[in-house]
Amino acid sequence: MAVRKSACCGFSALEVTLGVLFILMTMACVALITVMFTWKSDAAPDPTSGPTLPPQNQTYLIGVGRADCTGPPAEIPLMGYANPQQKAAGIHTRLYSRAFIIDDGGRRLVFVTADVGMISQRLRLEVLQALHLKFGDVYRQENVVLSGTHTHCGLGGFFQYTLLMISSSGYIRESIKPLVDGIVRVCL
Incomplete structure (x- = not known):
């Protein structure tokens, strides 16, 4: 019996399924953040009244963006392998940061997802500092x-x-700079 290959762009069924699930998860996160953002009241809410609905004529500006955050192509440790000898040896696929920005004219919220293993507290603080300097x-x-x-x-x-610094050969400025720059650029 012959085994059939998936005809969808050379991706396996598992890869397609995971891609679809990632897109659905991102959309659900954006929807939940939007609901949290729109239902937040400036005054202390009455605990007996339930959620406060936004005004029906409220206008929202919603923006999206994408920026490259790939970084150096070689000789930089990759995140998550816990092996300092596991280093990048070229670029197979570019890495990006993607943003969803929601603004109601008085308040703004940005949700950024970046192609990294995880967001560290150090990365978050450097991004916040760079955003403050720019905006x-x-x-x-x-x-x-x-x-x-x-x-x-x-x-x-x-x-x-x-633990993560040991497996990544310490703090590497060449790693964090493209991540911070890509995240800040996507917030324009």
């Missing part, structure tokens, strides 16, 4: 959500945690 008080700790796609093809060396 002032538009982006702050309470309205910036950062998420990693959990790829092991992303750069390592941007953590403050000892």
Whole structure:
């Protein structure tokens, strides 16, 4: 009996399924963030009244963006292999950061997902500092959500945690700079 290969762009059925699930998960996260953002009240809510619905004529600006955050093509440890000798040896696929920005004219929220193993506290703090330098008080700790796609093809060396620093050969400025730059660029 012959085994049939998937005809969809050379991807296996598992890869297609995982891709679809990733897109659905991202859409669900954006929808939940949108609901949280629109139902947040400036005044303390009455616990007996239930959620406050947004005004029916409220206008929202919603933007999306994508920016490259690939980084150096070689000799940088990859995140998640726990092996300092596992280093990048070229670029097979570019890595990107993607943003969804929601603005109601008075408040703004940005959800950024980047092609990295995870977001570290150190990366988040450097992104917040770079956003503050570029945009002032538009982006702050309470309205910036950062998420990693959990790829092991992303750069390592941007953590403050000892265990992850050991496996990534320490802190590597060449790793964190393209990530910060890509995340800031996508928030324009």
